[in-house]
Amino acid sequence: MAEHLLARLEGLLAKGERLLSRFDPPETPPEELFSRYIAFRWEREGRSGVFRAISHPDLIDHRDLLGIDGTLEALNRNTRQFVKGFPANNVLLWGERGNGKSSAIRGLLQPCAAEGLRLIEVRKEDLWQLHAITALLRELPYRFILFCDDLSFDESEISYRELKAILDGGLEVRPKNVLIYATSNRRHLLPEHFTDNGGAAEIHPQEAVSEKISLSDRFGLRLGFYPMQRDVYLEIIRHLAERRGLRIGREELEAEAERWGLRQGGRSGRAARQFIDDLSGRLALQGRADFLDL
16 A cells, blocks of 8 residues: 555656656846846746836835834844845744735835845745746846745645745755745744644654744744734824825824724724725815825
């Protein structure tokens, strides 16, 4: 029985190798592409992939991200080290949804693009192409952050192994001009179960737990985003309302913002922005908004 299963597995592996050998290697992108644009998305195209330029990137201003000053300081410092050619770490931003993890990364572009920083979004389903992507970037005179948003993996997925090898542990040295910045709602990117801490099926359960947390551990800088406090939420509301030129009293503004947060399931930077978008439209219909900044 075991020999039959082994033979089947060997056959499947051989078939997989034949299929992979049919994949076209990605073409080296022209250097002028990266001089003209600063943000990109890796897209599979046929059996390969291309860097697709984003002509209108969402250039977040870190000054609009309130209540996470320490996190932004650490993220900016690491990125400045990287842009200057000094040692720097891969970064994992984890924690509460809607509190600025993705915005914190996108906000690095505006101050650092002139120094050669480029941001490339890579979707989870394309992580198996990471080695091909980094090989294309290795010799280019820019500094690249591969941005992996909202990462988490099921136990059945194997693409995390490619990420794990790129971060630390692969035979090939990662290019010095490439870092990976990822976001996740979970501190550990692989699921953990109570059985991992002593399940009967696992002879060494501590090794199963170690394997599941080892992926997160390979990010040298791990920054947490925690539930937003009421005073921070209202500070964001007031800041955005002033930026929009909304003519509304503070008491009315904060009361409406609190009700909005309850309906949205909690306070967050995303909920604050959505509330201001809604309020801006309503006040504009009444002639009570100047829209100083959209």
